[in-house]
Structure formats: C-alpha cells, structure tokens
Amino acid sequence: MSARFPAPWWRHIWLAMLFALAAALAGTALAESEPARRWPARELGGAFWVDHTAAATVDQAHRAFATGAGRPVNPNQVMPLGPGTAVWYRLELPRVAEPTRAVLRIAFSGTDSVELFRPDGGGHWRTQRSGDSLPVADWPVRHIDPSFAFDLRPGEDATYLRVRNAQPIRVQWTVQNVTSFIESVKAWHFVLGAYAGFIAMVVLVSLFNAVSWRDPIHLYYAVHVAMVAVSIMALTGLAGEYLWPDQPWWTDKAPVVIPGLSIAWVGLFLRELVAERGRPILSWLLYGHVVTATLMVVAFLVVGRENVYRAPSIFALPGLLVLLGVMVWYSRRQPKVGLWILAGMAFLMAGALAPLVHNLGLVEPSFLTDFGPQLGGAAEVPLLLIGLYFRSRERHASRERLKAMAHTDPLTGLANHRVLQRRLESVLRLARKDPLAGAVLRVHVANLADIRAEFGREAGEAALVRAGECVAKEAREGDLVAREQGDDIVLVLGGHPTQGQAAIGGRNIIARGLKYSGRLPPGVTLKLRVAGFAPPLPESGDPAGLLQTLARLLLDIENDPHGRALRFVGSPDSSPWRSSPWPKHDELPPQSPPTVDELLSLEHSRPKRTSSLH
Structure with a gap:
C-alpha cells in the first residue's frame, strides 16, 4: 500500500492552505485601506x-x-x-x-x-x-x-x-x-497571524511526510520553513513583540542572525536534495557555503553590526548565486521535481537579494527592498512543498519496485524461488495437521531449448513469459505461481484440491501452451509437461525434496513411451481428461490421461494465424 495521504486528507490540507492564503489577501486588502484614514x-x-x-x-x-x-x-x-x-x-x-x-x-x-x-x-x-x-x-x-x-x-x-x-x-x-x-494593527496582525498559521500547518505536513514517505528531506524542509518564518517574524518585529519582548540584545541581533542561519540551512537542504554518488565536489561546495554563512553570523555577533554590516551583504550575493546555480543544474537533471524547487528558491532568493543590493547602495529604496524577504518567503513555501511531494512519490515508487524485485522474478513477474520456498514450507507444515490440504504442480517447457537455438535468447525469454501466463491463468485466490530455478514454473494450490481437480488444472495449462500467442515467433507453440503432488503430501518432506521429486518425475515424463504430458507422484495414470472446470473427485470418470499427440491434434484442427514476437 502506498505511504501517502488518503485523498480526503489532501483535500482538507489544500483547502486549509487556500483559506490561509485567502485570509492573508483579505488582511492585505484591509491593510491597504488604512492610508485613507491616516x-x-x-x-x-x-x-x-x-x-x-x-x-x-x-x-x-x-x-x-x-x-x-x-x-x-x-x-x-x-x-x-x-x-x-x-x-x-x-x-x-x-x-x-x-x-x-x-x-x-x-x-x-x-x-x-x-x-x-x-x-x-x-x-x-x-x-x-x-x-x-x-x-x-x-x-x-x-x-x-x-x-x-x-x-x-x-x-x-x-x-x-x-x-x-x-x-x-x-x-x-x-x-x-x-x-x-488600532484598526491598522488588527489588519496587519491578521495577515501575520494567517501566515504563521499557514507555516505551522506546512511544518506539520512536512513532519508527517517525513514519517509516511520515510524521506528525511521533509525534515530538512520543515526546519527550513520554520527558520524562514522566524526570519520574517524577526524582520517585521513580530518576534520581538511576542517571542522575546524582554530581550533587547536579541531583538537587535535576530533580524540578521536568523536570516543568516536560514541561508546556511538552505545549503544543507539543497545538499540533501541534490547529492549523488560520485559527485563529491557538489557536496563540498554546498558545505563550503554553509560554513561561510555560519562564520558571517558568528562575526556579526562577535564584532558587532557597525563593523561588519556590509560583509553579510557582500557574501550573500555570490552565495545566493551559487545556490541558484545548483538548483538550475538539478532542475536540468530532474525537471519534474527540480523546476518546482527552482521556482520556489528563485522567489526566496529574489526577495532576499532586494534588501542586500540596497544595503550595498546599488538600488534606490522601494517596497521590494523593504518587504522582499517576506514576499519571497511566502511564495516559496507552497512551491517547495509541491516539488518535494513529487520527489517523495517517485522515490517511494522506486523503493516499491526494489522491494518487489526481492520477491518476484524480474522476467516473468511471478514469485521467485525464495517466496516459493516459504510457501512450500507453510503448505507442508499445514499438511502435517490436515493431510488433505494443498497440491503442487511443476511445469516444464520441453521445447524451450529448441526455441532458443532456432530463434535466439529473446524468443526463449518470451517463451518463459508465455509459460508463466499459461500457469497463472489457472491460479485462484490463495494459490501461488512462482518461477523455480531451472526455468520451470510451479503452481502451489491452496485449500483442499483433490487429485482430480489438480489434474484438470494441469490439463488446462498444457492446452494453453498449445495455443498460438503473439509473444512467440510465428508457428511456435509451447510443449508443456506437468508433474504434480496431490494430497496427501509427504509428512516428512521439505521444499527442496518435494521440488527434486517433481523434477525427477518431469524427466520420466519426457521418456514416457505413451507420450503422456501429465503425471502425479505415485499415480502414473491419474490424469483425467474432462472439459468441465474443477469436478468433484467422485464425479471423475475412469479415463486414461491424454497424450501429447492427442492434445496436438486438437490444436492442429484449428486454422493457424500469423503472429510476431513482442
């Protein structure tokens, strides 16, 4: 099951985000109406x-x-x-x-x-x-x-x-x-309060994503969002009013220290986002940015604002350009995710650069130089959230595929040998308590070597895939279809199948192999041989011994003088030929099993069709 929000949760979250943004816009409208009364x-x-x-x-x-x-x-x-x-x-x-x-x-x-x-x-x-x-x-x-x-x-x-x-x-x-x-204060606090609530919700969503997606990038993002929010509160004075009203020294330093540390954290966040094996230079470049930004903050605290107030601005310009360059590189490699992250970071950096270039005397003061960081931080948050959602979804899908590869055969998509071993152990353990439980069929493609020799490796792989389809169509709920070592397909029947029911299943598998398929070269069909274990299964058996017994029986079938394609362990003439599905054991008529020639004669009476290998 995919580890993601159920649809109603996502709907509520996005509605809450839209409400918060609408509240912010309403507050802005109220705030803009105030100058007429001032x-x-x-x-x-x-x-x-x-x-x-x-x-x-x-x-x-x-x-x-x-x-x-x-x-x-x-x-x-x-x-x-x-x-x-x-x-x-x-x-x-x-x-x-x-x-x-x-x-x-x-x-x-x-x-x-x-x-x-x-x-x-x-x-x-x-x-x-x-x-x-x-x-x-x-x-x-x-x-x-x-x-x-x-x-x-x-x-x-x-x-x-x-x-x-x-x-x-x-x-x-x-x-x-x-x-x-008082009216203007209420409007302004309404806007800031709506923004603070929006940020708190994003942080909670990010923490939930970190757990559900099992992706630490959301923890980095949660810290980043929180630091950006506190930076904006420090720059607007809201933090000094509510968070540390009795700390004048920190009220004075926080508008520089917290944004500086926030820029440093962006380097760690991007490093976690874009780091790849074999690219240590990129990681060290971002680590260098983090160290330099942190040193600037320390120097500001130690030396004082009056001596180094231009230094952070001088560093921030190339530092932000480095971060932007990293994001451009990442968006070219991962456009579905990177473009969202790039757009969000571009808004944040543009807002941060506005007051920096003003401090350096490069531009005249304006609304953007005063409120650029606040606007950039507000625009960045939802864009990064969307980009990280796409990233985690892709990573989760990759993990699921890797997890499936540990349990499935990559060629046929069936269960692999490990899963088959566990299921056989379970069936044999159950058979000791319930002798009538379970049955096992091992299917071998007798002409697989000929197909490979005449048409090549790809045709041989297509033949195995087709054999898997023939067996899988006979499986019911509770059954297992797996590929065994040696290119055989094994069907483990659950419940309480009789030998007659298992024999009908084997006959159906053989008949499907004789049908023409678009997967195979023109004129090629599969000659399938089936060896089976019907209840009662051996009480002292083990999975390896059971599979070896079926393998030996398949060799006997290849040398059968009567051309039989289906046999059960301990019962050489137990393969009934009936077309009705899953008959009761006492309804089976005493018939001899069909030979390969009999099955082939049924198929040869049908018109052939031309097909190609897919």
Missing part, C-alpha cells in the same frame, strides 16, 4: 539635522533648527547614521481643532534607538523612548515598530525626534489617531 508622512512638514557627536540635547537641537541648520525631510533618503551619529527631526504634526489622541509610528522595526520629545506647556520636554536598545515590553506602545502615543493639541509647538542606529537607514513615520492605529 496622516501619511509625506504630507507632514519637517526638517532634519545630523548630530555628528550624538551628544546634543533637545534644547541644542531646538536652537540648531531655529538658526536654519535643518534641511527638508525626504522620506526616501537614506540617513547617514552609524556609530557616534544621531539624526534629529523637527516634526510638524497635523493641525487639529480639538485634542486628539494620536500615535506616531517609525516604520522600521530594527531601529536601535528612537526618542520623542514633546513640549509639556511649562518650558520643559516630555520624553518617550523606544527601539531595540530597550526591551519591547518597556516601549511606550508595544508594537512591531517603535511607536509613541500622545495627545495632539491645537496650536502646540514643534515636536522633535532623535534617531540612532548602527548603520544608515531610511527613517519614515506615520501619524494617525488611536482608532485608525
């Missing part, structure tokens, strides 16, 4: 001032902007942040006619430090702090991005924002009232 950043006036000492106070920043040091804000500008540098923003918030509860959100979850300074009306400043330098649990608003809640009042003075980060980034923000913010 005050978007590009509609806000503002200016920025770079503090190269990172030590200026809010009063100093206030004086700097008052003296005209600030420059107009461009939301797409990459700010020159880094160690020892801070950027101050003077925010011109929307004018309101009445006090409004508002939320300011910085649209980058990995910002190290963000501080909001607002006047308190008495000449002082109210300060709120957020960013990866603080635990998410201590942020003013616990959210995926640094956010601040405050009361926006009519005619109030400017608000200042100070941003620090270990590397240059774009600083974008949105301001909206609390109601709009």
Whole structure:
C-alpha cells in the first residue's frame, strides 16, 4: 500500500492552505485601506539635522533648527547614521481643532534607538523612548515598530525626534489617531497571524511526510520553513513583540542572525536534495557555503553590526548565486521535481537579494527592498512543498519496485524461488495437521531449448513469459505461481484440491501452451509437461525434496513411451481428461490421461494465424 495521504486528507490540507492564503489577501486588502484614514508622512512638514557627536540635547537641537541648520525631510533618503551619529527631526504634526489622541509610528522595526520629545506647556520636554536598545515590553506602545502615543493639541509647538542606529537607514513615520492605529494593527496582525498559521500547518505536513514517505528531506524542509518564518517574524518585529519582548540584545541581533542561519540551512537542504554518488565536489561546495554563512553570523555577533554590516551583504550575493546555480543544474537533471524547487528558491532568493543590493547602495529604496524577504518567503513555501511531494512519490515508487524485485522474478513477474520456498514450507507444515490440504504442480517447457537455438535468447525469454501466463491463468485466490530455478514454473494450490481437480488444472495449462500467442515467433507453440503432488503430501518432506521429486518425475515424463504430458507422484495414470472446470473427485470418470499427440491434434484442427514476437 502506498505511504501517502488518503485523498480526503489532501483535500482538507489544500483547502486549509487556500483559506490561509485567502485570509492573508483579505488582511492585505484591509491593510491597504488604512492610508485613507491616516496622516501619511509625506504630507507632514519637517526638517532634519545630523548630530555628528550624538551628544546634543533637545534644547541644542531646538536652537540648531531655529538658526536654519535643518534641511527638508525626504522620506526616501537614506540617513547617514552609524556609530557616534544621531539624526534629529523637527516634526510638524497635523493641525487639529480639538485634542486628539494620536500615535506616531517609525516604520522600521530594527531601529536601535528612537526618542520623542514633546513640549509639556511649562518650558520643559516630555520624553518617550523606544527601539531595540530597550526591551519591547518597556516601549511606550508595544508594537512591531517603535511607536509613541500622545495627545495632539491645537496650536502646540514643534515636536522633535532623535534617531540612532548602527548603520544608515531610511527613517519614515506615520501619524494617525488611536482608532485608525488600532484598526491598522488588527489588519496587519491578521495577515501575520494567517501566515504563521499557514507555516505551522506546512511544518506539520512536512513532519508527517517525513514519517509516511520515510524521506528525511521533509525534515530538512520543515526546519527550513520554520527558520524562514522566524526570519520574517524577526524582520517585521513580530518576534520581538511576542517571542522575546524582554530581550533587547536579541531583538537587535535576530533580524540578521536568523536570516543568516536560514541561508546556511538552505545549503544543507539543497545538499540533501541534490547529492549523488560520485559527485563529491557538489557536496563540498554546498558545505563550503554553509560554513561561510555560519562564520558571517558568528562575526556579526562577535564584532558587532557597525563593523561588519556590509560583509553579510557582500557574501550573500555570490552565495545566493551559487545556490541558484545548483538548483538550475538539478532542475536540468530532474525537471519534474527540480523546476518546482527552482521556482520556489528563485522567489526566496529574489526577495532576499532586494534588501542586500540596497544595503550595498546599488538600488534606490522601494517596497521590494523593504518587504522582499517576506514576499519571497511566502511564495516559496507552497512551491517547495509541491516539488518535494513529487520527489517523495517517485522515490517511494522506486523503493516499491526494489522491494518487489526481492520477491518476484524480474522476467516473468511471478514469485521467485525464495517466496516459493516459504510457501512450500507453510503448505507442508499445514499438511502435517490436515493431510488433505494443498497440491503442487511443476511445469516444464520441453521445447524451450529448441526455441532458443532456432530463434535466439529473446524468443526463449518470451517463451518463459508465455509459460508463466499459461500457469497463472489457472491460479485462484490463495494459490501461488512462482518461477523455480531451472526455468520451470510451479503452481502451489491452496485449500483442499483433490487429485482430480489438480489434474484438470494441469490439463488446462498444457492446452494453453498449445495455443498460438503473439509473444512467440510465428508457428511456435509451447510443449508443456506437468508433474504434480496431490494430497496427501509427504509428512516428512521439505521444499527442496518435494521440488527434486517433481523434477525427477518431469524427466520420466519426457521418456514416457505413451507420450503422456501429465503425471502425479505415485499415480502414473491419474490424469483425467474432462472439459468441465474443477469436478468433484467422485464425479471423475475412469479415463486414461491424454497424450501429447492427442492434445496436438486438437490444436492442429484449428486454422493457424500469423503472429510476431513482442
């Protein structure tokens, strides 16, 4: 039985996947409807001032902007942040006619430090702090991005924002009232929650596939999917909000460490997928990728983001191209599986490359540079799942064929000698308790040597296949047809057949051999000889002895002066000639067995037809 999901299971799984994707699309639609209710950043006036000492106070920043040091804000500008540098923003918030509860959100979850300074009306400043330098649990608003809640009042003075980060980034923000913010948070969390549920389902399906298909590639894939999902959660800030809200150090490092380890794991996953005997270079190439990616992650942790933040990007470009090249090579060798895997990996790598090339200053910031990894990871998961399903199905079919070869004869498709031995042992063991149980017929192709000599080896093999068909048509449920060593076919009858019933079966086998078949050369038929053991079988016998006894009886049949083609051990004249199937023993008339000439005369009276060897 094939080790795969029953059809209803697969139907439920795919319906669940479609529901999750539909939920994600619905959430995206909700999220996209929010900007109409926000005050978007590009509609806000503002200016920025770079503090190269990172030590200026809010009063100093206030004086700097008052003296005209600030420059107009461009939301797409990459700010020159880094160690020892801070950027101050003077925010011109929307004018309101009445006090409004508002939320300011910085649209980058990995910002190290963000501080909001607002006047308190008495000449002082109210300060709120957020960013990866603080635990998410201590942020003013616990959210995926640094956010601040405050009361926006009519005619109030400017608000200042100070941003620090270990590397240059774009600083974008949105301001909206609390109601709009809560609605947008619900929509965004709905999308991420649907995606997380989809990933959890894929991981469970992969674990089930690993067990049912007995293919470890699904374990590698389950780990890969989980790492991609956690990477996306770390990049979006969802992990910092829910998984480690009290670990600011890890919140800051995770968006680089986890994707880096995920890229390293892709090398192990592909190595397990494409590894072949005699191709050690490919395996070592992928192992080298894994080691290099891991070393980059270690260097990032040891040296710090500010010193090596470009190094992972520089490595990732050739590293991802190596992985893509391996997948192209594999898809050419295994297109049915490889093309699905290649498509999924291409989406993932394209999404990962977008922010990398932006970090290297090769492209301008865009939606893809911000959300490329998330989009690529979402598209990759179902494509790889489909490709691995086809791979495991093919491997399972190959294993089944190999397993069948251990029990069947590769030429005739019948049971082999090993299976025959086990069945005969079982029949003889049963015969000791039930003397009337079981019967054995051994069939020999008397003209096989002549066919081989005249028409060649292929014709001889076709003759054996045809002999197997003649015997197999006489088998019933519970019987066994096997090819014995020496090109003989053995039929083991189950149940309680009488000698007369076994003799009828032997006669039918001989008659079928005399019929013309398209498998054989024109004008060639099979001369079959049958030796049988009818109940009671010998109590002290063994399979080898039983088969040898039948082999000796076949030799006697070849030398039979009367030309008999069928004999039973201990009963030389026990082959009845009747056309009715399986008669009762007491209904058999006392007849002499048919000779070969009598059987041939019946066939010669029929018109011959031309046939060819298949």
